[in-house]
Amino acid sequence: MISLIEAENHHTSTTAAIARLARAINLSKGQFSLLLACCNSHNKQHLLSLLHEFSPMAIAELSLSASAETLYTSITNTLGSNQPEALMVHGLESVIAINQLIISTNLMRDEFAKKFQFPLVLWVNDEILRKLVLLAPDLKDWAATTIRFDLPDHILVG
Structure with missing residues (x-):
C-alpha cells in the first residue's frame, strides 16, 4: 500500500519533471534540439496529457511501429513538408531492429539539425x-540532460 505522502512526493516530482520538459521544449522553439525523456512506466499517457497542459506549443506525436528501420525516415514520412512546433516520438522500445535504428540515427544526426x-x-x-550511450554516443551527447520520470505504474494510473 502506498502512503499519501509518498503519492504526493511522486506527484510533485512528476510535475517538476513535466515543467522542465515543457520549458526545454519552449526554449528550443524554431530550432532543432534533441531532448530525452526517460520513463520506465507502461502508462505514459498521463505524462503526455500533463505535458500538453503545461506547454503552450502544439506538440505533435509520432508512435513508431515495430517495423521502423530509421528514425529520420519515419519522421520525414510522417511529417512530409510540415514543421510542427515540437515533436514527441515514442515507441522506441517496441522497435524490433532497435540497434540498427539507433546506429542509423547516430549516422544521420547532422540531417536532423538541417531538416528539422x-x-x-x-x-x-x-x-x-x-x-543510445553504447551505440550512438555522439547522438546522446547532442541531447540536453535526460529528464527522468521515475514513477511506479500504480502512481501514474488515473
Whole structure:
C-alpha cells in the first residue's frame, strides 16, 4: 500500500519533471534540439496529457511501429513538408531492429539539425537509454540532460 505522502512526493516530482520538459521544449522553439525523456512506466499517457497542459506549443506525436528501420525516415514520412512546433516520438522500445535504428540515427544526426527546425523529444526507457550511450554516443551527447520520470505504474494510473 502506498502512503499519501509518498503519492504526493511522486506527484510533485512528476510535475517538476513535466515543467522542465515543457520549458526545454519552449526554449528550443524554431530550432532543432534533441531532448530525452526517460520513463520506465507502461502508462505514459498521463505524462503526455500533463505535458500538453503545461506547454503552450502544439506538440505533435509520432508512435513508431515495430517495423521502423530509421528514425529520420519515419519522421520525414510522417511529417512530409510540415514543421510542427515540437515533436514527441515514442515507441522506441517496441522497435524490433532497435540497434540498427539507433546506429542509423547516430549516422544521420547532422540531417536532423538541417531538416528539422523544432525540438525533438524522444521518449525512452532505461534500456533504450543504455543503447543510445553504447551505440550512438555522439547522438546522446547532442541531447540536453535526460529528464527522468521515475514513477511506479500504480502512481501514474488515473
